[in-house]
Amino acid sequence: xxxxxxxxxxxxxxxxxxxxxxxxxxxxxxxxxxxxxxxxxxxxxxxxxxxxxxxxxxxxxxxxxxxxxxxxxxxxxxxxxxxxxxxxxxxxxxxxxxxxxxxxxxxxxxxxxxxxxxxxxxxx
Numbered sequence: 001x002x003x004x005x006x007x008x009x010x011x012x013x014x015x016x017x018x019x020x021x022x023x024x025x026x027x028x029x030x031x032x033x034x035x036x037x038x039x040x041x042x043x044x045x046x047x048x049x050x051x052x053x054x055x056x057x058x059x060x061x062x063x064x065x066x067x068x069x070x071x072x073x074x075x076x077x078x079x080x081x082x083x084x085x086x087x088x089x090x091x092x093x094x095x096x097x098x099x100x101x102x103x104x105x106x107x108x109x110x111x112x113x114x115x116x117x118x119x120x121x122x123x124x
Contacts, residue, residue: 014063040083
């Protein structure tokens with residue numbers, strides 16, 4: 001399956017639930033996703049959680065991605081948002097915030113801003 005493009009693998013997975021096709025995508029991109037998530041979060045555990053969440057989202061969205069979608073870019077954008085959310089959840093837990101209530105921690109807004117500023121400076 002190494003010779004198939006990302007889009008061909010996604011299509012196989014979306015149409016036939018071909019687990020080997022999805023596994024090939026994960027194998028191809030997991031190091032990129034994990035290392036970028038690790039760079040953003042600074043934490044191995046959070047990076048692993050973000051990586052898992054990104055690939056779960058990919059499995060859910062596989063059939064809806066355009067043929068023009070560049071998968072590495074899609075994955076990167078999802079991990080930036082996921083890393084920010086994951087760090088905010090950890091902050092909320094440590095501050096004792098209730099999950100159903102809006103976060104009152106000003107640091108959550110700062111975290112989200114920092115991720116997007118870092119993302120913009122990393123991409124151009």
